[in-house]
Amino acid sequence: MPATGTTGPVHLDALGPRGPYRTRVPEAVTDVSGTEVARLSLVPPVYVDRALSTLRKAGPVPADGLDALLGAAGEEFATGTVGGLGVREYEHLVSRVSGTPAQVVRAATRGTARFVALARRSAEQGRPRGTVSGHRDPVLGAGHAVWARRGEVFAVHASGNHPGVHRLWLEALALGYRVAVRPSRREPFTPHRLVAALHRAGVRQDRLVLLPTDHRTAGALVRGADRTVVYGGDEVVARYARDPRVLAQGPGRSKILVTADTDWREHLDTIVDSVADEGGTACVNATAVYVEGDPAPLAEALAERLSRLPGLPPQDARAVLPVRPLDRARALAAHLASVAAGTRTWLGADGVVDDLGDGSAVLRPAVHQVGDAGAAQLRVELPFPNVWVAPWSRADGTAALRDTLVLSALTRDRALVDALLAEPTIANVYVGDTPTHWMAPGVPHDGYLSDFLMRGKALAGPV
Incomplete structure (x- = not known):
């Protein structure tokens, strides 16, 4: 059934660098009983290429006021009406399409809001003690090192098994990457809501996009990004094992x-x-x-x-x-x-x-x-x-x-x-009595994401 208060399937548009984009023939998103509850706009390869080009030209999200911006985005995600859906409507749809128990979805909403608010501080936890955040840091002196990005555009091939999977890529945005998120077609509501909440809080659309695609077009996203995280099974891990630009997140075991x-x-x-x-x-x-x-x-x-x-x-x-x-x-x-x-x-x-x-x-x-x-x-x-x-x-x-x-x-x-x-x-x-599912902002999940995104770069001489 559609979410409470809706009269038909919800439209989930792509969120591109120039705003929402709706295709003429969107893909149906069904719940666990097979009932259509949403229509997801899938973008073609040319749209992906142009979006990534625009991201590459945009600068990082400004560091000034970033914590306040992230805090506002987290609050919007957890309590606001985003994309026409109130938080309870959103949680109902996530539960119905993914089959995840409602209480798990509600807990994930609160947890994700907390991770959003703390994304910059979490990202900083992975910075080596011998580096500074930028060459204008007043601490910087002769022979110091700067923490620098390995690229400019970060892509996310998300999974749909749990809403919390979208907490990780927030750190990339906080580190100055422009981010392109490819949502799971099984559960696209969480990334759509999170990207839209960040836009409403002040992240420019040319710095963060949501690009739903089919599997064939997904390859264009990997090829066009500087760094990519991909979720999947053993076959996905094997496919990208030799590509240093791809971080494959496989089974946890x-x-x-x-x-x-x-x-x-x-x-x-x-x-x-x-x-x-x-x-x-x-x-x-x-x-x-x-x-x-x-x-x-x-x-x-x-x-x-x-x-x-x-x-x-x-x-x-x-x-x-x-x-x-x-x-x-x-x-x-x-x-x-x-x-x-x-x-x-x-x-x-x-x-x-x-x-x-x-x-x-x-x-x-x-x-x-x-x-x-x-x-x-x-x-x-x-x-x-x-x-x-x-x-x-x-x-x-x-x-x-x-x-x-x-x-x-x-x-x-x-x-x-x-x-x-x-x-x-x-x-x-x-x-001891710490369950395997325990997680907290600033604590590495599978190492720090910044290990993959950043590097220490020596800087000597006057700047």
């Missing part, structure tokens, strides 16, 4: 490790929360739990807790699980059944699809126990609370825990924590 010196029963709430919070759809949700010792008791307790979660439509205030179109839900369950062959089932694929009777289905949790810490299933990440529980031993070491966005370590072993921090492929290590 976040994990929990419970060592023998820790009673997992005292931390079960944190483990359940790590798996199922955010609807289990985020890259920071735990998809594997490693246990030093017998993993069966923990797997059983985890399955029992997850089995209690209610199956409700996403817009219901009590909903906590994601919803997908029925055919997509059945395909995911069939895939899980295939990859889980040979494991011990606690909550299986046969219980994943909870048909809501309107063409959509809740994706219920799944829990499987694997035989060893090297099992292939441990690399499988699915867009709902699906977790693999594995035995782990000191002999397995950190090698079994590699390729991890977040690892929450329930341990008292400081030497082990040191080893986890030293492992290059583990991006973040949380110790």
